[in-house]
Amino acid sequence: MKTGIFFNREFKNRDWPVIGDKFRNFPEVLNDVLKLPNVVYFESKPVDEEILLNTHTHSYLQEVKRSWYYKGATLAVGGCVEAAILIAKGELKNALVFSVGAGHHSGPSSGWGGTYLSCSGPTVNHIRKITGQKRFAILDTDCHHGDGTRAVFESDYDVLHVCFCSYNNVTENGTKIDVDVMGRTTDNEYLKKVRTEFISRVGEFKPFMLLHNLGHDTAQGDYGDIGLTRDFYLDLVKEVKACAESICEGRYLIITHGGYRADNAEYIFPRIVEILAS
DSSP: EEEEEEOOGSSSSSSSSBBBBTTTTTTTGGHHHSSSSTEEEEEEOOOOOHHHHTTHHHHHHHHHHTTTTHHHHHHHHHHHHHHHHHHHHHHHHHHEEOSBBTTOOOOSOOBBTTTTOOOHHHHHHHHHHOOOOOEEEEEEOOOOOOHHHHHHTTTTTEEEEEEEEEOOETTTTTEEEEEESSSOOOOOHHHHHHIIIIIIHHHHHHHEEEEEEEOTTBBTTTTTSSSHHHHHHHHHHHHHHHHHHHHSSSOEEEESSSOHHHHHHHHHHHHHHHHOOO
């Protein structure tokens, strides 16, 4: 079973909203992990508009089309959808998908905060359509609340959405959970909350696939700094990967989210690939 990396050179040398040009040295910094025998590199392709319209309204999509970042966002969503298809078919075990202009602040008819198309919405809706599988779990460890993702899956009790943000809340029969991690914390304290609030719930929920909105904006020195070290993200992925292997045959899709520091991205993501491929 192989690990997929999904990237497009359109993502580099552009000042993307919020995250800037943090991917300017990609995919070159991945060269060593690309030599691993069970790692496969894919160039992300634009998502079909029909797939976007299963999540977004027509009027909102027309609005986003007029923006300069639309192409990058469609490539990001396209990478997510293709990765999920290959994971669902058993051609990949797991994947890391790079994203710009798309992510967890985009709902059916709005978007903000650097994410103007949804990644998880089109992906889950399409995989449901082609496989018949209903249950999915989404972990959000970006520093901000994934309000767009929540809006996409509102009243959908077959999607477990656990968002680590700035307040505590549980709704929709325990399928929509917000966990307060704001303020200074430690790697171990955060990981304990992930085990309690996400991993334990996934064991009972039994989803077909895990999606992970992984931001490194919570790292020391980034704009959402809560005191986490760069190695926290590696430990986090190890824990969630083990959970996926226990619950859903390893089906685990990581989508890059917030954080603007290129040095952190260049440290974290090659090592995450090594973990996924181990």
